[in-house]
Amino acid sequence: MPPFDVPEGDPFGPHNLPYGVFSRAGASERSVGVRLGDHVLDAGATARALGSPYAGLLAQPTLNPLLAAGRTAWSDVRRALTAWVTVPAHRETIAPLLHPLSEVTLHLPFEVADYVDFYASENHARNVGQIFRPDATDSLTPNWKHLPIGYHGRSGTVVVSGTEVVRPSGQRKAPSDTAPVFGPSVRLDIEAEVGFVVGAPSTRGTPVPLSSFRDHVFGLCLLNDWSARDIQAWEYVPLGPFLGKSFATSVSAWITPLDALDDARVAPPARTHPLLPYLDDSEDEPGGYDLRISVAVNGHVVSEPPFSTMYWTAAQQLAHMTVNGASLRTGDLYGSGTVSGPSEHERGSLLELTWNGRDTLDLPDGKRAFLEDGDEVTLTAWAPGPGGTRVGLGEVRGRITPAPNPS
Amino acid sequence: MPPFDVPEGDPFGPHNLPYGVFSRAGASERSVGVRLGDHVLDAGATARALGSPYAGLLAQPTLNPLLAAGRTAWSDVRRALTAWVTVPAHRETIAPLLHPLSEVTLHLPFEVADYVDFYASENHARNVGQIFRPDATDSLTPNWKHLPIGYHGRSGTVVVSGTEVVRPSGQRKAPSDTAPVFGPSVRLDIEAEVGFVVGAPSTRGTPVPLSSFRDHVFGLCLLNDWSARDIQAWEYVPLGPFLGKSFATSVSAWITPLDALDDARVAPPARTHPLLPYLDDSEDEPGGYDLRISVAVNGHVVSEPPFSTMYWTAAQQLAHMTVNGASLRTGDLYGSGTVSGPSEHERGSLLELTWNGRDTLDLPDGKRAFLEDGDEVTLTAWAPGPGGTRVGLGEVRGRITPAPNPS
Numbered sequence: 064m065p066p067f068d069v070p071e072g073d074p075f076g077p078h079n080l081p082y083g084v085f086s087r088a089g090a091s092e093r094s095v096g097v098r099l100g101d102h103v104l105d106a107g108a109t110a111r112a113l114g115s116p117y118a119g120l121l122a123q124p125t126l127n128p129l130l131a132a133g134r135t136a137w138s139d140v141r142r143a144l145t146a147w148v149t150v151p152a153h154r155e156t157i158a159p160l161l162h163p164l165s166e167v168t169l170h171l172p173f174e175v176a177d178y179v180d181f182y183a184s185e186n187h188a189r190n191v192g193q194i195f196r197p198d199a200t201d202s203l204t205p206n207w208k209h210l211p212i213g214y215h216g217r218s219g220t221v222v223v224s225g226t227e228v229v230r231p232s233g234q235r236k237a238p239s240d241t242a243p244v245f246g247p248s249v250r251l252d253i254e255a256e257v258g259f260v261v262g263a264p265s266t267r268g269t270p271v272p273l274s275s276f277r278d279h280v281f282g283l284c285l286l287n288d289w290s291a292r293d294i295q296a297w298e299y300v301p302l303g304p305f306l307g308k309s310f311a312t313s314v315s316a317w318i319t320p321l322d323a324l325d326d327a328r329v330a331p332p333a334r335t336h337p338l339l340p341y342l343d344d345s346e347d348e349p350g351g352y353d354l355r356i357s358v359a360v361n362g363h364v365v366s367e368p369p370f371s372t373m374y375w376t377a378a379q380q381l382a383h384m385t386v387n388g389a390s391l392r393t394g395d396l397y398g399s400g401t402v403s404g405p406s407e408h409e410r411g412s413l414l415e416l417t418w419n420g421r422d423t424l425d426l427p428d429g430k431r432a433f434l435e436d437g438d439e440v441t442l443t444a445w446a447p448g449p450g451g452t453r454v455g456l457g458e459v460r461g462r463i464t465p466a467p468n469p470s
Numbered sequence: 471m472p473p474f475d476v477p478e479g480d481p482f483g484p485h486n487l488p489y490g491v492f493s494r495a496g497a498s499e500r501s502v503g504v505r506l507g508d509h510v511l512d513a514g515a516t517a518r519a520l521g522s523p524y525a526g527l528l529a530q531p532t533l534n535p536l537l538a539a540g541r542t543a544w545s546d547v548r549r550a551l552t553a554w555v556t557v558p559a560h561r562e563t564i565a566p567l568l569h570p571l572s573e574v575t576l577h578l579p580f581e582v583a584d585y586v587d588f589y590a591s592e593n594h595a596r597n598v599g600q601i602f603r604p605d606a607t608d609s610l611t612p613n614w615k616h617l618p619i620g621y622h623g624r625s626g627t628v629v630v631s632g633t634e635v636v637r638p639s640g641q642r643k644a645p646s647d648t649a650p651v652f653g654p655s656v657r658l659d660i661e662a663e664v665g666f667v668v669g670a671p672s673t674r675g676t677p678v679p680l681s682s683f684r685d686h687v688f689g690l691c692l693l694n695d696w697s698a699r700d701i702q703a704w705e706y707v708p709l710g711p712f713l714g715k716s717f718a719t720s721v722s723a724w725i726t727p728l729d730a731l732d733d734a735r736v737a738p739p740a741r742t743h744p745l746l747p748y749l750d751d752s753e754d755e756p757g758g759y760d761l762r763i764s765v766a767v768n769g770h771v772v773s774e775p776p777f778s779t780m781y782w783t784a785a786q787q788l789a790h791m792t793v794n795g796a797s798l799r800t801g802d803l804y805g806s807g808t809v810s811g812p813s814e815h816e817r818g819s820l821l822e823l824t825w826n827g828r829d830t831l832d833l834p835d836g837k838r839a840f841l842e843d844g845d846e847v848t849l850t851a852w853a854p855g856p857g858g859t860r861v862g863l864g865e866v867r868g869r870i871t872p873a874p875n876p877s
Binding site: 176177179182204205206209210212213214215216217218219220222229231232233234236242243245267268269270291294297298299300301302303304305306307309310311336337339340341383384386387388389390391392395467 | 583584586589611612613616617619620621622623624625626627629636638639640641643649650652674675676677698701704705706707708709710711712713714716717718743744746747748790791793794795796797798799802874
């Protein structure tokens with residue numbers, strides 16, 4: 064039996080230790096917590112109880128102080144946490160500080176600074192290109208293989224898993240219509256993504272090279288970039304997605320530190336085009352991550368997108384995002400873009416799964432082209448861990464509530 | 471002589487009272503200040519000295535607490551400030567709290583939450599359309615007259631007037647090239663804009679109607695949306711501008727409250743297309759502002775864009791931005807988009823002034839197609855105030871420094 068009663072093989076064993084922020088039932092105080100099996104360890108209270116020097120980073124209502132502390136501190140704190148949950152001598156101290164997940168509320172774990180979303184899956188980009196530009200000679204735009212395309216999203220509407228998502232209203236116009244109409248979106252969709260969380264800031268005017276990725280990025284989460292395809296289609300030329308995306312972006316409550324994912328590192332797909340030096344990772348350590356995502360609608364798995372197929376890595380995205388001198392702040396979040404594998408069952412959006420509504424998903428509770436009110440979407444994922452273990456990435460969950468009546 | 475030695479007709483007289491954040495030479499402490507002529511009044515210290523209930527909003531290192539306090543508080547504080555700088559009995563109290571502008575440092579006056587940039591000038595959009603799509607039958611995209619097009623920008627690189635702007639590097643590709651090249655931008659440009667500052671937040675899921683504009687928006691500033699046209703041209707299809715804009719956005723140090731601009735309100739241009747109800751302002755009070763902007767390069771005025779020509783108003787932009795349920799936060803900033811009038815001397819970007827480099831500006835210090843290292847760009851503006859006065863909007867200034875050598 065492993066220490067502290069976490070079952071053998073649990074994806075949230077002491078090899079994982081993702082970070083979140085929780086409060087206990089009936090209490091308003093928030094604290095940094097670490098997940099252990101189906102419990103959360105009050106990391107701040109533990110640090111205090113053990114007289115740890117890290118109490119200042121952990122006895123906090125958000126992860127931001129820990130994020131800002133930088134890579135050496137991240138390693139030191141993780142080492143300390145590992146000792147706290149594995150060394151039997153600490154058992155008596157931490158037992159009362161372990162709370163069942165069912166008795167806590169999980170909060171948005173960090174204050175989001177800037178939110179950027181990329182478009183890094185070649186399968187996804189080709190599917191979207193074929194759906195929207197069926198007559199184009201190449202389903203990718205000319206820049207796609209030369210740079211990781213991205214854009215800024217709305218950080219103020221990033222919400223934690225479990226938050227309900229109100230169906231957005233907006234303008235849409237079918238090609239056959241002469242003028243747009245207004246109403247609730249009728250093509251509400253998901254995008255299964257992985258989000259990367261920036262810890263250490265950078266200086267304006269100074270790019271962050273590929274080799275500094277781990278100095279700046281603390282960890283990752285699951286991310287659902289809810290998308291209203293009808294609103295997006297009418298608005299996005301020429302300045303990109305805006306209201307089709309800005310109503311909500313959901314993230315998992317647990318941030319998995321990159322230090323827990325070293326066994327999941329894999330080489331990205333072979334590059335088909337030469338890369339400019341600031342993006343050339345051919346001599347670097349593997350920049351991909353083997354994360355196995357699962358997408359469920361009302362509990363029925365509809366897709367299993369493999370993150371290992373992403374063409375652009377998180378390190379390349381960070382290098383690109385800063386190559387013009389743009390600075391990073393603690394709490395910056397960037398999404399990978401929709402994760403879609405090569406096969407039909409690996410597509411990370413309903414747009415692709417139903418080919419823009421041409422087909423339907425046959426769920427036990429009915430057919431779906433896009434999301435209906437009351438539908439609940441859950442993304443889960445795991446990654447290979449040390450010694451054949453699995454590292455659980457938690458989940459991001461959201462249920463659609465009806466659009467409000469216009470006042 | 472008006473009170474407190476501000477010359478008659480000064481655009482920063484007691485009818486204006488814009489807000490900023492300053493520190494005194496040699497001191498690190500920041501305080502909310504109000505500009506009066508060529509002085510800044512320490513508003514926090516004044517409130518304390520006079521035992522004002524507003525000390526809690528004004529004795530602060532940013533404007534955020536005042537912004538968050540809401541419209542009634544904004545009016546009350548402005549009324550109090552007006553009394554402090556006009557009632558002779560206060561003269562002795564405030565005299566030592568008035569500091570010459572030359573002896574203070576002005577800081578970014580608020581913490582920027584989300585930054586959105588619009589595209590609301592029909593003249594600008596038509597010029598850009600003609601430059602980039604000369605063969606199109608309509609220089610506007612089909613959506614332009616139906617909704618205020620906008621996109622999210624990078625709030626972490628919003629900087630205060632006077633901050634140097636490092637020339638960005640990035641990818642660019644001429645149509646005749648087979649692959650992109652990397653290097654410092656060779657088409658570095660400005661965009662003369664007005665920025666609107668959100669004070670009171672809103673609730674996710676609940677749109678903010680046109681009629682609630684003044685309940686949420688506190689005031690406005692000048693804004694220069696620095697743009698690298700070569701980087702932007704290669705990256706922006708299909709998800710919009712990213713690194714071509716994200717290296718820096720400069721704002722003026724002074725935020726002019728909307729309460730100071732009631733005499734500048736004007737009707738926007740006649741609408742050529744019917745608007746959906748949530749954007750229809752035909753029965754509302756005038757939503758435009760008569761702001762006279764001036765653009766100078768190295769002290770030479772190159773353009774005088776009239777803000778009164780903007781097709782979409784700030785109230786329409788706010789209603790649109792939230793109609794999908796996206797919420798507002800205190801400190802949200804949104805730019806109007808480049809302000810360009812109908813005549814050549816009224817264009818708010820070098821792109822338009824030199825027709826993408828086809829022509830040049832003949833300055834006393836040489837010809838310019840785009841900005842060179844060392845160039846300093848200054849935007850200034852004024853608006854009609856009560857009784858024939860002018861309301862000064864301050865300035866936003868930035869100098870280009872060379873791109874760093876690649877390491």
